[in-house]
Amino acid sequence: MTDHPILEVENLCTTFSRGDTALPAVRDVSFSLGKGQVQGLVGESGSGKSVTLRSILGLARHYGEVRGSVRWQGQELTTMTERQLRKIRGREIAMIFQEPMTSLNPLLTVGTQLTETLKAHTDLGRKARRDRAIEMLDHVGIPAAASRLGEYPHQFSGGMRQRVMIAIALAASPKLLLADEPTTALDVTIQAQILDLILKLADEMSMGVVLVTHDLGVVAQTCDTVAVMYAGRVVEQGYVRQVLRTPRHPYTEGLMRSVPQDVPPRTQLYSVPGTPPSLFSLPDGCAFAPRCQAASEACGSARPMLQDIAPGRQTACFHPLPATQDDAA
Amino acid sequence: MTQTVMKIEDLHLSFPVSRTLLDVVQRKPGKSVNALNGVSLELKQGETLGVVGESGCGKSTLARCIVRLYPPTSGQIHFDDQDIFGAQARKDRTYNRRVQMMFQDPYSSLNPRMTTGDILAEALRVHEMRPEAEIAPRIAELLDLVRLPQDAAEKLPHEFSGGQRQRIAIARALAVEPEVLIADELVSALDVSVQAQVVNLLLELQERLHLTILFVAHDLRLVRHVSNRVAVIYLGRIVEIGDSETLFSAPSHPYSQALLSAAPSLDPDDKGAAIQLEGELPSPLNVPPGCPFHVRCRHVTDQCRKVIPELRALEGRGEVACHHAEEINQHA
Ligand SMILES: Nc1ncnc2c1ncn2[C@@H]1O[C@H](COP(=O)(O)OP(=O)(O)OP(=O)(O)O)[C@@H](O)[C@H]1O
Ligand SMILES: Nc1ncnc2c1ncn2[C@@H]1O[C@H](COP(=O)(O)OP(=O)(O)O)[C@@H](O)[C@H]1O
Ligand code: SF4
Ligand code: SF4
Ligand SMILES: [Mg+2]
Ligand SMILES: [Mg+2]
Numbered sequence: 001m002t003d004h005p006i007l008e009v010e011n012l013c014t015t016f017s018r019g020d021t022a023l024p025a026v027r028d029v030s031f032s033l034g035k036g037q038v039q040g041l042v043g044e045s046g047s048g049k050s051v052t053l054r055s056i057l058g059l060a061r062h063y064g065e066v067r068g069s070v071r072w073q074g075q076e077l078t079t080m081t082e083r084q085l086r087k088i089r090g091r092e093i094a095m096i097f098q099e100p101m102t103s104l105n106p107l108l109t110v111g112t113q114l115t116e117t118l119k120a121h122t123d124l125g126r127k128a129r130r131d132r133a134i135e136m137l138d139h140v141g142i143p144a145a146a147s148r149l150g151e152y153p154h155q156f157s158g159g160m161r162q163r164v165m166i167a168i169a170l171a172a173s174p175k176l177l178l179a180d181e182p183t184t185a186l187d188v189t190i191q192a193q194i195l196d197l198i199l200k201l202a203d204e205m206s207m208g209v210v211l212v213t214h215d216l217g218v219v220a221q222t223c224d225t226v227a228v229m230y231a232g233r234v235v236e237q238g239y240v241r242q243v244l245r246t247p248r249h250p251y252t253e254g255l256m257r258s259v260p261q262d263v264p265p266r267t268q269l270y271s272v273p274g275t276p277p278s279l280f281s282l283p284d285g286c287a288f289a290p291r292c293q294a295a296s297e298a299c300g301s302a303r304p305m306l307q308d309i310a311p312g313r314q315t316a317c318f319h320p321l322p323a324t325q326d327d328a329a
Numbered sequence: 330m331t332q333t334v335m336k337i338e339d340l341h342l343s344f345p346v347s348r349t350l351l352d353v354v355q356r357k358p359g360k361s362v363n364a365l366n367g368v369s370l371e372l373k374q375g376e377t378l379g380v381v382g383e384s385g386c387g388k389s390t391l392a393r394c395i396v397r398l399y400p401p402t403s404g405q406i407h408f409d410d411q412d413i414f415g416a417q418a419r420k421d422r423t424y425n426r427r428v429q430m431m432f433q434d435p436y437s438s439l440n441p442r443m444t445t446g447d448i449l450a451e452a453l454r455v456h457e458m459r460p461e462a463e464i465a466p467r468i469a470e471l472l473d474l475v476r477l478p479q480d481a482a483e484k485l486p487h488e489f490s491g492g493q494r495q496r497i498a499i500a501r502a503l504a505v506e507p508e509v510l511i512a513d514e515l516v517s518a519l520d521v522s523v524q525a526q527v528v529n530l531l532l533e534l535q536e537r538l539h540l541t542i543l544f545v546a547h548d549l550r551l552v553r554h555v556s557n558r559v560a561v562i563y564l565g566r567i568v569e570i571g572d573s574e575t576l577f578s579a580p581s582h583p584y585s586q587a588l589l590s591a592a593p594s595l596d597p598d599d600k601g602a603a604i605q606l607e608g609e610l611p612s613p614l615n616v617p618p619g620c621p622f623h624v625r626c627r628h629v630t631d632q633c634r635k636v637i638p639e640l641r642a643l644e645g646r647g648e649v650a651c652h653h654a655e656e657i658n659q660h661a
Contacts, residue, residue: 043520044520044522044523045490045491045492045518045519045520045523046490046491143611143612143614144612144614144615147614148614151346155346155362156385157384157385157389159383159384159385160384160385162384184517184518186384186547187381187382187383187384187386187547187588188547188549188588188591188592188593189383189587189588189591189606190383190384191591191593192591192593192603195593214519214520214521215548215593216521216595217550217592217593217594217595218593220593220594220595220596220597221593221594221597221600222593240597241597241598244595244596244597245597254522255520255521255522256595258521258522258524258525259521259550259595260525260528260550260551260553260554261550261595263554265553265554265555265556265573265574266377266532266554266555266557267532268529268532268533269525269528269529269554270525271522271523271525271526271529272522275490275492275493276490
């Protein structure tokens with residue numbers, strides 16, 4: 001999709017083992033990302049979004065088996081030593097984790113955590129680090145930033161802790177940001193402000209972004225491209241406009257329909273029937289078949305591969321929904 | 330006339346902030362975070378009241394006050410005409426049963442070592458809801474109510490998905506047959522399709538069991554969908570409250586207007602006209618005098634800087650705390 005990708009993920013597979021059983025958390029995920037490009041990653045809880053990000057960053061290999069290739073600016077990350085990876089993490093590639101509570105150190109002040117990051121990843125002097133720390137807190141909308149540097153994480157509300165995490169991740173101006181639900185705990189005004197900040201950095205510093213979210217409005221407003229995951233696989237990907245307007249995969253369509261928009265208030269919302277499959281017992285054919293209204297016999301026995309269906313557009317479905325003129329344009 | 334089940338009057342709550350060594354040496358007085366600055370509202374029988382506002386504005390603090398997890402600094406909450414912080418109500422444990430809170434964090438609010446059955450049985454026993462012999466059938470009934478399979482009773486919380494864990498939390502709250510549910514970001518951590526399932530369940534149960542619900546969430550689409558009325562909170566004060574459809578289609582307070590305009594549209598080409606909020610961000614450590622919103626408001630006047638606007642009814646709208654609500658909305 002991009003001429004000069006900075007990140008190329010190819011056939012990424014991550015498997016955890018529980019006892020004798022293998023848990024295929026991520027299967028054959030492939031995508032590439034250009035400079036300044038923002039790619040969304042959506043899908044149900046447990047579909048493998050976080051594991052994908054952790055596998056890219058080389059974290060998942062400590063507790064799971066990772067196969068496939070992750071090339072970062074031409075270098076293969078999956079075969080790098082931990083020491084080599086540490087030089088890249090935080091400085092070139094930063095990650096915002098989903099759980100803000102567990103990723104901040106409760107024993108250190110917020111100011112110390114920010115300046116320590118800057119000390120590790122930049123050449124800034126002591127005074128400049130403090131100024132930058134205040135500037136970053138200000139950017140992410142922490143009121144009275146200077147006076148709150150000396151406070152501990154528990155003195156911040158949940159949303160404010162998340163903003164601190166974002167400030168830490170962006171402080172060293174990374175070239176790639178892996179953001180796992182960065183604004184899920186936040187309200188819309190702060191969310192808009194933080195997404196603007198991320199977009200601005202993507203644009204001005206050519207920072208690539210992989211953004212995991214379950215808010216389709218955020219995808220619509222922020223991302224250039226989007227990949228929809230289901231049971232560890234990408235089932236549909238392409239330009240945001242096309243995927244959201246004319247979903248071709250039945251699961252994507254179900255997600256779009258679940259959003260409470262243009263439905264009478266306090267009436268039942270549409271929801272995809274059933275629940276996602278357990279990774280312990282994935283169906284033989286298409287993993288979505290038990291919940292899919294378009295399923296045929298073929299869907300139960302063979303697995304649909306992710307295939308090109310239009311320029312820059314791929315879907316993994318034997319019976320994709322019809323394209324519209326809008327999509328062809 | 331619908332009956333008022335809960336009346337909150339002028340609720341204030343401030344948390345003391347630990348002083349730094351420097352403050353102590355310089356003999357500076359201790360500071361405090363003013364999380365609630367005079368919240369008054371009524372909950373009506375059978376309604377869903379949505380609560381929205383920026384993170385840190387005091388939504389969870391309000392919810393926690395209602396279930397008596399935080400004692401307010403001043404102000405009152407009446408339930409059934411009884412002051413819930415009064416000595417009489419304190420002795421009486423029925424309040425804890427009748428008003429149930431479902432927490433923001435589905436992962437930490439369920440004991441990881443207790444099976445779903447144990448969790449529900451405990452709730453039933455604490456409030457002596459059923460004789461021992463009827464506990465097992467009641468658990469089966471509750472699982473049915475929230476549409477969890479019967480074998481869920483033997484499983485531990487980590488064996489469930491996020492959406493299923495929220496159902497367990499709902500089942501636990503419903504076990505004690507409450508009249509009021511306080512839902513703090515109940516579905517915020519869930520994906521849209523699971524969110525829809527939980528919201529459908531909540532709407533259906535509300536109808537069936539005549540529940541009154543306080544629904545705190547930051548997803549405005551969702552709040553609009555489930556609420557009869559909505560309260561907008563800013564720096565620990567209600568700045569606007571009224572009928573949900575009216576408020577969402579025509580917000581009257583400048584802050585509500587900015588808030589609603591920031592919700593991301595599902596249409597990539599509808600970049601919207603988000604109203605940019607200017608000026609210093611507010612801090613509950615240092616609540617501005619006068620209208621708390623005046624430092625960011627484009628309609629600010631001298632009066633706003635000095636006088637706190639009270640909530641008052643605006644014709645054709647809800648109640649709004651703004652000195653200039655009429656002028657601001659006359660063209661709308
Ligand atoms: N360390 C681990 N060991 C075993 N299984 C794991 C581990 N981490 C994740 N998994 C499993 O891998 C699957 C994918 O998890 P992941 O956290 O990536 O989902 P997700 O899409 O991010 O969901 P959510 O939206 O809930 O965060 C899940 O079934 C999860 O239980
Ligand atoms: N235990 C506490 N000690 C000190 N400050 C607190 C505490 N709990 C909350 N606060 C502060 O109170 C304000 C409101 O917090 P909260 O009610 O959690 O906000 P919300 O739920 O709207 O995000 C925030 O400024 C927060 O930092
Ligand atoms: S392959 Fe078949 S079961 Fe799977 S999504 Fe397509 S139509 Fe549905
Ligand atoms: S009272 Fe004044 S400052 Fe406050 S919202 Fe109204 S116009 Fe703005
Ligand atoms: Mg995740
Ligand atoms: Mg909260």
